[in-house]
Amino acid sequence: MALVLLDESPTLYAYADFPPFGRCPRTTPAASVHEGEFRVDESEVESMARGSRLGAMGALTLVAGVTLGGCAINPATGKNQLMLVSQDQGIAMGRQADTAIIASIGLYPDASWQAYIQQLGAKLAATSERPDLPWTFRVVDDPAVNAFAVPGGFVYVTRGLLTHLTDEAELASVVGHEIGHITARHTAAEMSKQQLIGAGLALGSMASSTVANYAGIANQALGVLYLKYSRDDESQADLLGLRYMSRANFDPRRMPEVFRMLDQMSAAEGGGQVPTWLATHPSPTNRVAAITKQIAALPQSFSGTVVNGDSYLRRLDGQVFGDDPREGYFQGSRFLHPGLRFQLVFPDGWATQNGKQAVIAVSSAQDGIVEVAGAQEASADAAARAFLAQQGITAGASSRANVHGLATVSAPFGAEASGGTIRGIALFVEYRGGVFSLIGYAADARWSSYKTAVENTLHSFQALTDPGALDAQPQRVEIVKLTARTSIATMAQTRPSPVSAATLALINQVALDAPLEAGRLVKWVVGPATLPTNKP
Numbered sequence: 001m002a003l004v005l006l007d008e009s010p011t012l013y014a015y016a017d018f019p020p021f022g023r024c025p026r027t028t029p030a031a032s033v034h035e036g037e038f039r040v041d042e043s044e045v046e047s048m049a050r051g052s053r054l055g056a057m058g059a060l061t062l063v064a065g066v067t068l069g070g071c072a073i074n075p076a077t078g079k080n081q082l083m084l085v086s087q088d089q090g091i092a093m094g095r096q097a098d099t100a101i102i103a104s105i106g107l108y109p110d111a112s113w114q115a116y117i118q119q120l121g122a123k124l125a126a127t128s129e130r131p132d133l134p135w136t137f138r139v140v141d142d143p144a145v146n147a148f149a150v151p152g153g154f155v156y157v158t159r160g161l162l163t164h165l166t167d168e169a170e171l172a173s174v175v176g177h178e179i180g181h182i183t184a185r186h187t188a189a190e191m192s193k194q195q196l197i198g199a200g201l202a203l204g205s206m207a208s209s210t211v212a213n214y215a216g217i218a219n220q221a222l223g224v225l226y227l228k229y230s231r232d233d234e235s236q237a238d239l240l241g242l243r244y245m246s247r248a249n250f251d252p253r254r255m256p257e258v259f260r261m262l263d264q265m266s267a268a269e270g271g272g273q274v275p276t277w278l279a280t281h282p283s284p285t286n287r288v289a290a291i292t293k294q295i296a297a298l299p300q301s302f303s304g305t306v307v308n309g310d311s312y313l314r315r316l317d318g319q320v321f322g323d324d325p326r327e328g329y330f331q332g333s334r335f336l337h338p339g340l341r342f343q344l345v346f347p348d349g350w351a352t353q354n355g356k357q358a359v360i361a362v363s364s365a366q367d368g369i370v371e372v373a374g375a376q377e378a379s380a381d382a383a384a385r386a387f388l389a390q391q392g393i394t395a396g397a398s399s400r401a402n403v404h405g406l407a408t409v410s411a412p413f414g415a416e417a418s419g420g421t422i423r424g425i426a427l428f429v430e431y432r433g434g435v436f437s438l439i440g441y442a443a444d445a446r447w448s449s450y451k452t453a454v455e456n457t458l459h460s461f462q463a464l465t466d467p468g469a470l471d472a473q474p475q476r477v478e479i480v481k482l483t484a485r486t487s488i489a490t491m492a493q494t495r496p497s498p499v500s501a502a503t504l505a506l507i508n509q510v511a512l513d514a515p516l517e518a519g520r521l522v523k524w525v526v527g528p529a530t531l532p533t534n535k536p
């Protein structure tokens with residue numbers, strides 16, 4: 001519930017671009033104190049900003065509606081199921097979650113991948129028992145190997161997952177599995193269960209109409225969204241995924257290969273890569289065996305089924321692999337953002353979270369916070385006026401200053417949140433045709449001990465001009481066509497890569513010494529030998 005979730009978040013969110021200035025959703029930081037814990041509460045903020053409580057009311061209605069479900073036969077599972085959430089409610093939950101996911105994790109910025117996953121997902125979903133849902137499939141900009149689903153027909157795969165698969169049929173098996181969670185209504189059931197046991201507050205935050213520009217709040221949302229399923233649910237989703245991929249004419253024999261790859265990632269824990277997908281999808285111990293048995297029961301004529309290996313691999317050529325330093329990295333407590341060309345120094349020892357639309361730092365006691373984000377107004381003046389005019393905010397006298405040659409407007413402020421008073425300082429900086437908003441605050445009683453550190457951080461904001469820092473590049477996948485029979489181990493002796501031969505074998509789903517025939521396409525990883533750290 002509190003910002004402690006920073007370190008429990010299932011993935012490390014990479015920081016990409018703010019939305020283009022002038023078009024980004026409204027970013028209006030504030031805080032509230034609930035049950036003695038300090039936390040950002042987006043629904044409060046947005047409601048305040050709009051002078052209405054509609055966001056929070058909407059969430060309450062959603063929770064209340066949960067108790068009004070009925071029983072019905074689920075066409076995917078054939079079972080009579082207590083429908084805790086109606087289809088319309090599920091779709092509404094999904095839409096809200098989708099907004100939060102895009103704001104916090106962000107989409108992988110490649111239109112051809114987005115179009116491709118939507119097309120593939122729609123083809124699979126059309127074979128399901130709920131073809132009428134507003135099926136939406138997205139690639140999110142996350143290096144973790146993961147896929148997840150939320151109610152209403154929303155399915156997400158990470159770019160990290162894509163680099164670990166070797167063909168379209170494997171991707172279809174993962175997407176089919178996630179579709180299965182939705183058609184079997186695991187997502188709606190899990191989400192409503194969590195609401196009912198008291199996570200309603202976090203979901204309420206997430207469910208506000210314009211969601212989660214805050215990494216903290218987004219994490220809370222994702223804590224709810226990264227639903228953990230039971231092993232029975234997993235088995236059922238596997239079977240449904242197999243059903244859908246078979247109906248869509250993909251070779252079902254590729255599905256167990258995905259699970260083998262995930263198991264190998266876990267086994268290679270020395271490499272520090274436990275796939276997130278396994279953390280959120282507890283693996284039935286006999287999963288590969290169970291799937292293999294199911295496949296054996298299918299008509300054994302797989303000729304004409306689709307695998308699409310080479311075309312899938314060609315899509316991966318140039319794909320970002322692992323963390324992307326262009327989206328922000330740390331040198332000690334200094335945060336550098338090559339993409340947006342700024343830098344600043346966070347207070348020593350504060351935990352940071354580099355989100356898609358904001359980077360935040362939180363004191364070790366989690367009672368002080370600094371947030372940096374894009375403002376939508378055209379000038380620092382206008383941004384300050386909009387921020388200070390919010391209902392519930394008491395504005396101090398604002399002042400103009402030049403900070404490292406940039407025009408700024410700053411003002412102290414107080415705010416009455418539902419649990420108590422907060423106090424802080426807001427700084428708006430005009431930079432490169434846009435406005436950055438830097439907001440630092442703490443609970444009233446703690447503000448005096450954080451004020452100096454927060455002010456130092458706000459005033460450290462400046463242009464990033466060092467060419468070396470600006471030129472930070474990620475590692476990328478390169479697709480290599482073999483000219484002779486070889487193995488990954490042999491290739492690695494002469495062909496440089498910043499990652500280990502074991503990692504290359506893993507992402508190609510072959511053994512290190514396995515002979516690979518001439519003409520075969522192989523994934524290689526190229527780029528800088530070391531990446532800057534994404535933690536202070």
Ligand SMILES: [Zn+2]
Nearest residue numbers: 229234237281
């Ligand atoms: Zn699953």
